[in-house]
Amino acid sequence: MNFETVIGLEVHIELATKTKIFCGCKNEFGGEPNTHCCPVCIGMPGVLPVLNEKVVEFAAKAGLALDCKIANFSKMDRKGYYYPDLPKAYQISQFDLPICIGGHVDYKDGDIEKRVNITRIHMEEDAGKLLHEAGTGTAVDYNRCGVPLIEIVTEPDLRSADEAKAFLETLKSIIQYTGVSDCKMQEGSLRCDVNVSVREVGSTVLGTRTEMKNLNSFSAVHGAIEAESARQIALITDGGKVTQETRRFDDIKGKSYAMRGKEEAHDYRYFPDPDLVPITITDEQIALYRDSLPELPTAKKQRFIDELGLPEYDADLLTGERAIADFFEASIAAYNEPKKTSNFIMTDLLRLLKENGVEPDDNPVQPIQLAQTLKLIDDGKINVTVGKTVFEDVFKTGDDPSSIVEAKGLTQINDTVELSGMIKQIIADNPKPVADFKGGNKKALTFFVGQVMKATKGKANPKVVNEIVQEELKNA
Numbered sequence: 001m002n003f004e005t006v007i008g009l010e011v012h013i014e015l016a017t018k019t020k021i022f023c024g025c026k027n028e029f030g031g032e033p034n035t036h037c038c039p040v041c042i043g044m045p046g047v048l049p050v051l052n053e054k055v056v057e058f059a060a061k062a063g064l065a066l067d068c069k070i071a072n073f074s075k076m077d078r079k080g081y082y083y084p085d086l087p088k089a090y091q092i093s094q095f096d097l098p099i100c101i102g103g104h105v106d107y108k109d110g111d112i113e114k115r116v117n118i119t120r121i122h123m124e125e126d127a128g129k130l131l132h133e134a135g136t137g138t139a140v141d142y143n144r145c146g147v148p149l150i151e152i153v154t155e156p157d158l159r160s161a162d163e164a165k166a167f168l169e170t171l172k173s174i175i176q177y178t179g180v181s182d183c184k185m186q187e188g189s190l191r192c193d194v195n196v197s198v199r200e201v202g203s204t205v206l207g208t209r210t211e212m213k214n215l216n217s218f219s220a221v222h223g224a225i226e227a228e229s230a231r232q233i234a235l236i237t238d239g240g241k242v243t244q245e246t247r248r249f250d251d252i253k254g255k256s257y258a259m260r261g262k263e264e265a266h267d268y269r270y271f272p273d274p275d276l277v278p279i280t281i282t283d284e285q286i287a288l289y290r291d292s293l294p295e296l297p298t299a300k301k302q303r304f305i306d307e308l309g310l311p312e313y314d315a316d317l318l319t320g321e322r323a324i325a326d327f328f329e330a331s332i333a334a335y336n337e338p339k340k341t342s343n344f345i346m347t348d349l350l351r352l353l354k355e356n357g358v359e360p361d362d363n364p365v366q367p368i369q370l371a372q373t374l375k376l377i378d379d380g381k382i383n384v385t386v387g388k389t390v391f392e393d394v395f396k397t398g399d400d401p402s403s404i405v406e407a408k409g410l411t412q413i414n415d416t417v418e419l420s421g422m423i424k425q426i427i428a429d430n431p432k433p434v435a436d437f438k439g440g441n442k443k444a445l446t447f448f449v450g451q452v453m454k455a456t457k458g459k460a461n462p463k464v465v466n467e468i469v470q471e472e473l474k475n476a
């Protein structure tokens with residue numbers, strides 16, 4: 001029997017509002033445990049939650065960026081369950097009337113355009129965190145209680161771990177552009193529950209699914225899907241049956257373990273939160289939210305191709321992360337050479353970020369500094385090779401390119417008289433390569449250019465050197 005894997009995702013994204021969803025506590029990652037808390041977010045009896053308007057705005061903006069329909073009327077519900085990190089013993093979420101319905105994300109799996117449909121997006125509060133400490137037991141940190149979340153639920157449209165990863169990368173990029181979340185997975189700002197089932201190829205009936213919760217890296221999502229799909233296929237092939245359950249995926253071992261039977265909606269005893277009024281959003285408000293969205297990656301990419309004449313490859317790489325796209329646009333605003341700027345970003349900046357483990361958001365180079373480096377090259381003050389080392393110094397020291405060139409004496413040697421003298425001497429000292437050149441070996445030319453660059457510590461103008469070497473070899 002041939003199997004196919006069917007995957008649906010529930011993506012939890014923490015919203016970057018200044019304060020929490022129902023109180024005025026700081027919404028900030030980290031901090032001393034239990035210092036960003038108040039009676040509301042730790043669920044003391046008798047307190048009253050007040051919905052943060054920014055959460056509604058951010059959720060609606062995320063929905064608009066994903067082509068969802070924004071509900072004019074929605075409400076908050078209580079989802080009852082007990083867990084030590086949830087002091088109220090219920091989570092305020094949205095049940096039957098979520099803020100966003102429908103929508104889709106178009107993404108590329110390799111070269112193929114694919115689409116994932118979105119079922120809904122709802123708003124909810126995050127729970128606290130359990131800190132398991134060896135020897136001393138488990139402690140609870142309530143700082144995360146009441147951090148605003150949106151949960152994006154997809155249709156079961158994905159068919160492989162690779163598709164899931166490609167989709168998540170696109171989703172993350174779009175949400176980052178909207179500015180409603182930083183989507184930092186290492187800080188838990190984007191976490192993913194994965195639903196996996198398998199079925200015979202050609203079947204239209206969904207198999208029994210299992211769920212793996214709280215995966216916080218794309219590689220964990222990828223690994224969980226591959227391992228779980230293989231486990232289910234082996235089970236069915238052996239004549240067994242998949243049990244609907246929640247499983248825990250161990251990223252290091254690459255295996256999942258049964259945790260508990262899957263809950264159904266009725267297990268949670270949802271009911272409308274009597275402390276919170278329903279949410280109404282007018283069409284005018286929705287239009288305002290839509291107008292305030294920035295240019296999104298797909299539109300930006302197309303504009304880079306159409307208006308700046310960049311190849312699709314460049315446009316793709318530059319728009320993948322908003323921080324890089326912003327850096328590129330600020331650089332060309334200072335020095336309008338899109339292709340040269342793009343080349344420098346792709347080959348030098350992205351490499352330096354990667355080698356030094358720096359996130360694009362924390363890029364130490366100012367856009368004007370890249371513009372200045374390119375201008376120094378174009379003005380003939382330094383050559384391209386020196387430009388690359390200067391840029392590396394800018395990255396490491398933060399100094400301006402012109403001061404680096406001056407301090408290190410890297411100014412390009414364009415003086416033909418000075419270079420001619422040097423080249424004549426090198427030719428006189430190397431009769432063998434001269435003979436080779438005259439015998440038709442063009443590689444000998446490279447040898448002489450290399451010798452001049454070495455003698456000038458790489459500072460000679462390579463174009464001028466090339467011309468003089470050719471000229472002098474003819475005369476030799």
Ligand SMILES: [Zn+2]
Nearest residue numbers: 023025038041
């Ligand atoms: Zn609070």
